[in-house]
């Protein structure tokens with residue numbers, strides 16, 4: 249769905265900025281026209297609304313979908329088969345799976361680039377083969393490690409098969425490796441066509457989503473965003489101690505935020521926008537609804553907040569726990 253207001257704002261801002269910078273009406277017109285052509289020629293249309301709705305509201309259009317973050321990392325060891333089963337048992341409608349790769353290029357579930365935080369091993373994933381990963385205890389660092397001892401790091405294939413069996417919707421979270429990830433996911437969709445109706449590919453990196461749609465335009469996708477993420481950490485603390493670097497990054501944050509809301513969503517043809525929960529309001533949800541995009545909030549971890557997202561905002565939310573209030577896991 250195209251908003252005329254959007255288009256006018258986009259090109260007016262670009263026109264004004266370029267004119268200010270170049271003082272040349274000719275260059276300004278040429279650049280603005282090029283941007284228009286680029287967006288028109290290279291953007292991907294959104295998938296049909298009916299399919300996006302199936303993915304985002306598997307229970308029904310009026311029902312908020314509850315997504316277990318990293319498969320519900322508070323209730324069980326994150327990104328494991330047992331966590332997928334616990335999430336399903338505790339009423340999640342969807343799980344978020346973090347896609348990574350072993351050194352021998354097998355797609356697996358892992359949030360970090362090293363195994364240190366979650367397992368009893370140590371070192372970067374890029375140096376560990378699947379057979380090495382198979383020896384690790386994925387529950388080793390979890391608060392319930394005794395209950396879940398010996399849980400393995402699953403391959404993407406194993407995790408997806410479990411989700412299909414339990415009829416859970418999947419939010420694939422892809423951090424990097426645009427080409428590898430798009431190829432692996434394309435293969436997966438080919439093998440399990442039901443995923444077109446039951447999963448969504450999400451990333452902080454527009455490049456990943458664009459690449460995904462290039463390799464298979466039928467896949468439902470979302471961009472993930474946290475305003476001020478370049479200059480600040482998840483808890484709000486500045487990322488850089490140098491004040492100049494901080495200011496520069498803050499400026500880039502403004503540009504990135506603007507690009508997400510005005511250009512990137514359209515270029516990628518996303519169906520949902522996953523945003524840090526503090527930025528969601530009724531007006532904000534409406535902004536996206538007008539563009540045919542649904543807001544999904546992360547990470548919503550208390551009962552009071554969950555009720556608010558479910559009953560007042562009616563916005564899907566991602567949570568670390570299906571059973572109790574807990575601290576956020578960034």
Ligand SMILES: *[C@@H]1O[C@H](CO)[C@@H](O)[C@H](O)[C@H]1NC(C)=O
Nearest residue numbers: 306307308309310311312341
């Ligand atoms: C779906 O929404 C309806 C109406 O709000 C509600 O009565 C029903 O319990 C919901 N179903 C589930 C499974 O949450």
Ligand SMILES: *[C@@H]1O[C@H](CO)[C@@H](O)[C@H](O)[C@H]1NC(C)=O
Nearest residue numbers: 368369370383384385388398
């Ligand atoms: C990690 O735990 C598993 C299962 O208990 C064990 O077999 C393995 O040797 C341990 N690996 C390391 C590096 O400690």
Ligand SMILES: *[C@@H]1O[C@H](CO)[C@@H](O)[C@H](O)[C@H]1NC(C)=O
Nearest residue numbers: 299302440441442443444445
């Ligand atoms: C996806 O959903 C549509 C509409 O419900 C259905 O016709 C189609 O067969 C489904 N595709 C798969 C692969 O399950």
